[in-house]
Amino acid sequence: xxxxxxxxxxxxxxxxxxxxxxxxxxxxxxxxxxxxxxxxxxxxxxxxxxxxxxxxxxxxxxxxxxxxxxxxxxxxxxxxxxxxxxxxxxxxxxxxxxxxxxxxxxxxxxxxxxxxx
Numbered sequence: 001x002x003x004x005x006x007x008x009x010x011x012x013x014x015x016x017x018x019x020x021x022x023x024x025x026x027x028x029x030x031x032x033x034x035x036x037x038x039x040x041x042x043x044x045x046x047x048x049x050x051x052x053x054x055x056x057x058x059x060x061x062x063x064x065x066x067x068x069x070x071x072x073x074x075x076x077x078x079x080x081x082x083x084x085x086x087x088x089x090x091x092x093x094x095x096x097x098x099x100x101x102x103x104x105x106x107x108x109x110x111x112x113x114x115x116x117x
């Protein structure tokens with residue numbers, strides 16, 4: 001697949017991306033960063049500052065909670081968990097995105113006869 005994932009196109013969807021990944025299970029920052037790269041085939045890299053700003057915003061809003069995991073070889077990791085409020089927000093955002101996607105598809109649909117005289 002050719003193309004580029006534009007940060008501008010994804011701006012506003014950062015929280016939804018994070019919530020979607022946390023819906024699959026509790027995780028920590030670097031693991032989420034790696035999952036984003038993996039799921040996009042290395043076509044999109046979310047900046048660390050953007051990711052952690054999303055964590056702070058979602059936690060302040062009650063959409064996620066955090067806790068410290070057991071110490072491992074690299075030290076303690078802060079894990080994030082989606083809450084019921086976060087699940088509701090995720091579902092609403094996905095519905096809104098799907099609606100927006102349908103509207104944009106209609107606007108962008110090419111008319112093969114357009115512009116021909």
